[in-house]
Amino acid sequence: MYTLLIVYASWYPFTGWRDMGLQPWDYLWARLPYYWTGFDLWTNIVGYAPFGAFTVFALYPRIRSYWAVILSTIAGIALSVVMEGVQTYLPTRIPSNLDLITNSCGTLLGALLGAWTGRYFLRESRLLELRRRWFSREASRGLVVIGLWPLALIYPQNHLFGLGHLVPPLSSLLSDLLDTPIDLATWWTNSAQLTAEQYWLAEIIVTACGLTGAILTMLLLLRKQAPRNALTAFYLLAAVFIKSLACALFFAPENAFVWLTPGAAGGIIIGGLMLAGLSFAPPTAQRRIAGLALIFSLLATNAVPANPYFVSTLQTWVQGKFLNFDGAAQFLSVLWPFLALWFLYHPVHRKAAAPK
Structure with missing residues (x-):
């Protein structure tokens, strides 16, 4: 469900699709944008942090520790690459390699937080006991x-x-x-x-x-x-x-x-x-x-x-x-x-x- 919300927020309003002569991966090698705000950076980090944590939780108990962090971070990076690349065909959206960097940092931060709090939520959690x-x-x-x-x-x-x-x-x-x-x-x-x-x-x-x-x-x-x-x-x-x-x-x-x-x-x-x-x-x-x-x-x-x-x-x-x-x-x-x-x-x- 959270992934679905990310997709919707990244591609909204889903109208005006057209080919503007750019490849969906051109933004990866472009120069970092000149104009950005701290609000944009923190929004991207905070928006992808839950994805990293939820992915770590979802992998438990088959995959744990740093392997869960690595796989969660790779999944977040892949998701962000696709979200930004498809924005190439939306006139109202601008693909940004800075957004990709901040989204990836948010995923990594969330994955680390998920691995650190996993034992409180998944193994020794009073919330889990109340859930049962x-x-x-x-x-x-x-x-x-x-x-x-x-x-x-x-x-x-x-x-x-x-x-x-x-x-x-x-x-x-x-x-x-x-x-x-x-x-x-x-x-x-x-x-x-x-x-x-x-x-x-x-x-x-x-x-x-x-x-x-x-x-x-x-x-x-x-x-x-x-x-x-x-x-x-x-x-x-x-x-x-x-x-x-x-x-x-x-x-x-x-x-x-x-x-x-x-x-x-x-x-x-x-x-x-x-x-x-x-x-x-x-x-x-x-x-x-x-x-x-x-x-x-x-x-x-x-x-x-x-x-x-x-x-x-x-x-x-x-x-x-x-x-x-x-x-x-x-x-x-x-x-x-x-x-x-x-x-x-x-x-x-x-x-x-x-x-x-």
Whole structure:
């Protein structure tokens, strides 16, 4: 999943592909760029460091110590070479050997950190013991899914927890295919006008269903002896914290809680009441209700026209130096509901998580 995010951030916005008469490896022998900033350097290092650490963890226990560091670093260098080389065919991107150097340094730093912390996370870790005690043995894929949910909330949504908004990316895709500007959101807004009360009700429904689907997906991974209430509260608070931090960073510090509208607050309350009862339901019922809640939230998110307040708010979304991160955040925001549904309805996952 992290590799996929690197690919998306490196090649975003995936439009305007053309051959400019350069070879994809010419940047390797070019002179180092004259203009660069410390922010760019640290972004590349920090962006590739988790890749190095995750690769070391993934190789364990077959490959350990310095061999894991070497292989992880080679993998990071190879990935960066491909990412930079393909940028040769994107007019909006510039391949850079300085980026390759900083990406490689980030991978090496992350690999060294992963090798140093491996015994704390993989062999003698209290977190690993809690993982075995609180979560089911087959919960690994589910942990990836629920771990991405708070990150998917970074990008602004029409409604709180209303992930999977397909209208903007579909408009962009159709515009590229037909070579003419197409805005599905404008067409839908002109054909369906809602009152303020209807917008408020739609936000309550989407928020409640999105919250219920995500939390029930997390509860499906827990064993009976796990502190369900504490983990649920921590999970929800972590999502709220990341959402507020993103709003403060990309809008303004005073807008950290701009997402807490009356409709969102009502949806959180209703979703909490639903979860209070559903937390005692059998796992099979939880799985089905979680899937239905996510499907209903997905349908409502794409069926309800964008709130004019949300449209004006999105116009103040500051991309700036985070332009590539903005594309990755939007991609994750659209992808997450489908990833969760894949986990909930896949036969292998249903069979593995079935009570013994």
